[in-house]
Amino acid sequence: MDKQTVTIYDVAREAQVSMATVSRVVNGNTNVKPSTRAKVLEVIKRLDYRPNAVARGLASKKTTTVGVLLPDITNNFFNSLALGIDDIASMYKYNIILDNADNKKESQVLSNILAKQVDGVIYMGHQLSDSVREEINRTNTPFVLAGLNDTKNEIPSVNIDYTQAFYEVVIGLLEQGYQHIGFLAAKPYFTNNTDRYNGYVKALEEAGKSVDQDLLFETADSRFKNGEEIASHIKDSKADALVVVGDELAVKVTNFMVDNGVKVPEEFAIVTSNNTALTEIVRPSLTSIEPPLYDIGAVSMRILTKLMHKEEDVENHVTLPHKFVLRDSTKH
């Protein structure tokens, strides 16, 4: 009738031991005589006993559950991170409470997840709002930001060097002879995009060029659907190369260019930022920065486990190395 029918008491009675002993064998405590352990295990199996994790959580103050917040589970950037998180989580026997915080009041979602007594939280998103930061500071539950820099450097985070990556991309484009390199990203620039923009600027300045406002393109949302109009603007501009934040956006621009007779990469080069599967699907395929998405998630979770186990000297701000994948949207 109920979810849980057989309890630790039932096992204890049936095995003719105390519940403490049953608890010990369930928790792998070694101070149990092998013969009684065997007896208990037999009864557990026979009765199909399954320890109630909720009761366990209440008594031990540990739930072996971590909260994971992300803006959009269908976004390849975020779900790639999530995969890494999930793998490491299950390796360490943690469950994940997933919250697609898109459109919901994040601090509300966070409060709710904290009420569930998660042992830790991984936060993914475009930026860290003040209300969320406040929640984080108010609780003792460990937090890690995955793929998002903390502008105040208070909260542990795992990232690549977005500035450096974009700097390198632009330098490369310059070397290939492109003259008017545009920058396309969603506005307003959130944390990571500010970093990327800085890398773009730095490269231009080193090359003795100044930033041309006419080469700064923006969209309100980096999702695929919103790329059509901006692509048209870009085509009509003097840009002969473009670095893009968001593969979906980059794909949209690429298709628009090709569909409208622009030769890529001869007349127009495109470099994108996340190296998701889309980059290999478009024609021409897209040259891209290759951030180790899975690893960012995995490392974030690994750090969280250390934090949850109260280990000392946990690395707080990890910068993972990135690579580049040269494909057909650039000359090289």
Added chain:
Amino acid sequence: MDKQTVTIYDVAREAQVSMATVSRVVNGNTNVKPSTRAKVLEVIKRLDYRPNAVARGLASKKTTTVGVLLPDITNNFFNSLALGIDDIASMYKYNIILDNADNKKESQVLSNILAKQVDGVIYMGHQLSDSVREEINRTNTPFVLAGLNDTKNEIPSVNIDYTQAFYEVVIGLLEQGYQHIGFLAAKPYFTNNTDRYNGYVKALEEAGKSVDQDLLFETADSRFKNGEEIASHIKDSKADALVVVGDELAVKVTNFMVDNGVKVPEEFAIVTSNNTALTEIVRPSLTSIEPPLYDIGAVSMRILTKLMHKEEDVENHVTLPHKFVLRDSTKH
């Protein structure tokens, strides 16, 4: 120091009422004098009290948490369903414990999730193994299969009519004059693929054609990466049209054809099955069956809420209508 510092006792003391009263206002029980309710609420706010969901779960035997199992969170088919599930879940105030069951022993994962006392479970996957079915039957926790038919019709599920959809696709291709229509799917055929295959066969038979073994193509895995070799086989076969299970696979075949000079759709037509974003990214864009992925997830979760609330007469096997999106990979 601890996760949870302020408890219901603290609030009771501070508000000078009993904890029972605090519990009542927290749970929206109406039998509380407005003035004392106000007082309690004030204290709750002032103390930043947050009810401990674990304790609540233990006492009430409800966790307002549901388990969601899927094989791969980076797969667009599954994460689209997950988005629908998540939206409805948060609408009904449920949290989701997400388990990427890929490569792990599913029944183990399931047992683990059941130990967390979830109020219900949504299962997604390619098939329902016997061990999982056994687990499901052994527990009283409600289950719903999302995007997966139960071959034994025991467990509630939400799907489209895969057989009918493929039947219609093949009929359409036949009408357009294609003579040798191939069928490409991962082998062995799991539940849904068997349905799809049946639709393919049914259409051919109605047209007086028999199934040609040389037109049955297979891969071990429907993911994008494994499509190269099979695409080459298909190109060398007599097929002049192809229905594909899995958009990633379809994209791979399309790119291979185009890259190798085959004219799509003039010489070769392709129809895919899930209408994920990829279909609009390839050139030519892909004609596709349009299953309401988000809705399948949403309806599954809606049904699960009814089951969890022990409502009567809950619809058990829902078949949602599908559509078709005609794009450039077919003549029409």
Added chain:
DNA sequence: CTGTTAGCGCCTTCAA
């Protein structure tokens, strides 16, 4: 090596 005994924080009768 094993049992006894308090709680963990909250819900929920049952009385008042």
Added chain:
DNA sequence: TTGAAGGCGCTAACAG
């Protein structure tokens, strides 16, 4: 409308 009291199932000292 409110309070007292007994669990929910398990962990974790503390004895023995």
